[in-house]
Amino acid sequence: MTKRWLASFWLLALLLPWQAQALIIEITGGSEAALPIAIVPFGSEGFSAPEDISAVIQNDLSRSGRFSPLPESDLISSPHEKSEINFKDWRLLRSEGLLVGKVSSVDGETYQVQFQLFDVYKGQQLVGKRYQVPASGLRRLAHQISDQVYQALTGEIGVFSTRLAFVSVRDNSDGSKRYTLQVSDSDGANPRTVLQSKQPILSPNWASDGERLAYVSFENGKAEVFVQEMRSGRRNSVAAFKGLNSAPAWSPDGKKLALTLSKAGNPEIYVLELASGKLSRVTHNSQAIDTEAVWMPNSRELLFTSDRGGRPQIYKVSADGGRAKRVTFEGRYNASPDISSDGRTLAMVHGLNGQFYIAVQDLDSGAVLVLTETGRDESPSFAPNGRMILYATEKNSHGELAAVSVDGRIHQRLGESDRDVREPAWSPIRK
């Protein structure tokens, strides 16, 4: 009895701290051109809502580096709807946007939330909506409101209601390691473990529906590729051939996976059609490493890493095979390509004097811009709106995640205390 109790105690001790721990996001550099915005704390009549919606929105907008929310002490009054707003007064604050809203309790479980975003100068509503959600949906709703505010004021798609997948590694007290594949909200909140293993997990990649993840797991003693459904947790092994099975990348339609397989004796790029299991080989270069394929948004071409020229560089090839064309020329080491959703900007790991940075290359002009500074950066993953790049870095011998805007001006750190985090993948926008 005591023994059993002890065993479950240990299980709890191991599970609880990291189930609950969220990534903490810190903005380490911002844009001078950040737009001021007035966010009035949402009203709630005589009760305290389980989630502070306006605080979540304020964090989202501030974290994006595009907005600079006014401090609460600067707000001249606390309106919650249009009839309570005197636009003439608000114009003095020189903030174009004014967000107000309120939360009311429908019953113990359901809440009604409404928000309105105004153009202070014109005195007009830009967007306004009312929702009914359960308590558990309040945080997600807050991110959706952030997306609408962001889009109304910048004209670009917001990505606050997307998610992040990443791998977290903890040392067990017996010297073994515990690898977990986790999915969190875009602000690092609500991390959930979707897979845990004593063997390495690598290269998570989201299908465009945001409902499936492909990844590499060593659970059978070697690299194999799995696909897992997020809702059910159901998973399938999709590639367990002799040799390496790695670097999965979903096609834009979610029906195919590009993979690296070495079953023919050397790592080559293949395309696997998931429904039929049909496998077609894309690269044929028995001397070189070909790996890390990613689909161009046109679905017809792949970018991949190859050392066929002597050192790793990024190449482009038709998904049907054929001759590959070299894409990167600057520097001796370019690897881990990712492509923006408009197909114009390549993100990559760029080696420079033995250090590794995140860089972007404009595919039209070929111009390269190095975005990061730590020299130990890897695994770039574009936000679905193409504005930010999430990547893995290292600080004090500790793996952590960070994000940088494509112009290199906005930097964010997604800190963690007692474990290594790595292999980030930014989800697509939920339909």
Added chain:
Amino acid sequence: MKLLKLTAGLLTLIWLTGCTTLGGNKESDAGAAGSDVVVEDRNADTSGIDGENASGSDIDGGAETLVIAGEEQFQGGDVLDDPNSPLSNRVVYFEYDSSTVREEDLTTLEAHAAYLGENPSVTIRLVGHTDERGSREYNLALGERRALSIRQTLMLQGASVKQFQVTSFGEERTDVEGHDEAAWQQNRRVELNYVGR
């Protein structure tokens, strides 16, 4: 010179012993903890998957036998158990981003090739590793290329292709913690593990 080599061999043996003890514990604890892979669904409902971890535990297996044998029985026993034999050296190292066999490892590899040639029923598992720098996926491929380069060398000297299992862990299983050249050098390696020993 010969003495030096011998000392180096012994040192490697001691070093291997250290690794092995750790590795051994790792695997046995893994077994005790039960199911190795756990999938969790949206409601954080934990459910076990009957995944096996069988081949994972092969790593370091060969060297483990070596430790026990080193004390007691190499007289007249299997030459694989003789700590003075070049066969006791089960790790070879590489330069950065290279899979070329280094000259100082040729003696070791010749001995392994000869042993494999004389014992065609014996199989060996070559496990390739890299240092932590650069892309993880590229490193996975590089680790495999290193293991294949060792296989090629051994085959040219009489081993047959059926005697090999080749695996890569890329940068996922560093042997030495640390972020400097001293650590990186130790991590760019291929381990030669005789299967079933």
